[in-house]
Amino acid sequence: MDCRNWIVEVVESARAGLQPDAQLQKHLRECPRCTDRWDDEQRLSAELRTMRDAASSRSEVRREAIMREFELAHGTVMRRSVKLAFSIAAILLLTLALGQVWRNHRPADTIAQNPGSSAPGNEFEASVLTNVPEDDDFIAVPYAPPLAPGEFIRVVRTQLRPNALARMGIYVDASLSEMPADVVIGEDGFPRAVRVLGDIQF
Amino acid sequence: MVQSDEELYRQMRKGDQRAFAELYERREPALFRYALYLSGSRIVAEEVAHDAFIELIGRDTHFDERRGSLEAYLYGVARNLVRVMQRRRTFEQGVEQVTAHDVVADLIKGERTAALYAAIRELPESYRDAVVLCDLEEKSYEEAALLMKCALGTVRSRVYRARMLLAARLKPLMLSAGVRGR
Secondary structure (H helix, E strand, O other): OOHHHHHHHHHHHHHHOOOOOHHHHHHHHHOHHHHHHHHHHHHHHHHHHHHHHHHOOOOHHHHHHHHHHHHHHHHHHHHHHHHHHHHHHHHHHHHHHHHHHHHHHHHHHHHHHOOOOOOOOOHHHHHHHOOOOOOOOOEEOOOOOOOOOOOOEEEEEEEEOHHHHHHOOOOOOOOOOOEEEEEEEEOOOOEEEEEEOOOOOO | OOOOHHHHHHHHHOOOHHHHHHHHHHHHHHHHHHHHHHHOOHHHHHHHHHHHHHHHHOOOOOOOHHHOOHHHHHHHHHHHHHHHHHHOHHHHHHHHHHHHHHHHHHHHOOHHHHHHHHHHHHOOHHHHHHHHHHHHOOOOHHHHHHHHOOOHHHHHHHHHHHHHHHHHHHHHHHHHHOOOOO
16 A cells, blocks of 8 residues: 555544554554654644634524514515405405495485385385385485485475475476475485375476 | 424425524524634624525525525525625625634634634635535535535545645644644
């Protein structure tokens, strides 16, 4: 075995912190070059061990800092999820609101055309309206605000003057005195439809 | 059962802080030492180890399991960060300042070890990686070969050459100080 092969033994023994085995010791006694290398490797291994021991370090400060960074990054992800959830909720609410507006307008139209019939999406008023006497002569009051879903209505029988009827969009002979009428009134007190009773000429 | 780095990484990406903490405990100390050996500066090493994990947390992380282990990836990130800092002039200034009181006073406590840090920094990069991983991080040749993505024999020869260069560099200092190997 020549020195090149012995060097492998020299380096590996020094790295492992082992003493040279008998064969290597014999070679080291005979070869000053390998002995030099063995001394160098021994010294270097000792220095590297010192360096390794000194480098060991644990830092709670570093650990806490990186954990905060993780929470921050993860928190950002959470915020994105929350934003998305809020966006979806907002879209749903907007859709519901538009639906309600659409439904609120439909019964008013239906009342205008046929106050006594049931209006889809506004069953409550419709059911009340169906209790109104069946001759179905109600006339919707123009420009009256639409009934809200589930809003109660009352049918009030009263005496109305021609000018009061005119304000509700019903024009009768102005020379007539008060006349009996049924008025559909919403919860807000505004009239929604009128039915003039008796034999009246419009 | 011990979870692999990659399993912890997958859980961590889903927001599992426990998984991240475990990964950090497992890899940060070695990463810190690795950066310290490459840079010779405790401050730089702390920054590098921290930034490597920040990179891992970030949305734009480039880690891909199919291309290698997470450990190799982290060493690669640390190596690049040290390199980037070396390119910046701040690194040089930092090392000078740190060597003046940080490393020498607090960590190395010895002229020879300071010289060893300097000698390691001056090694060619491939030799430096080999000696740091095998002789300072105590990785086997097989593990180092995986981390360095080269053949086992290549790692061994690089370690031998690196040690020879280091020994030659340190010899005058050691002889003048009367340090003997045996």
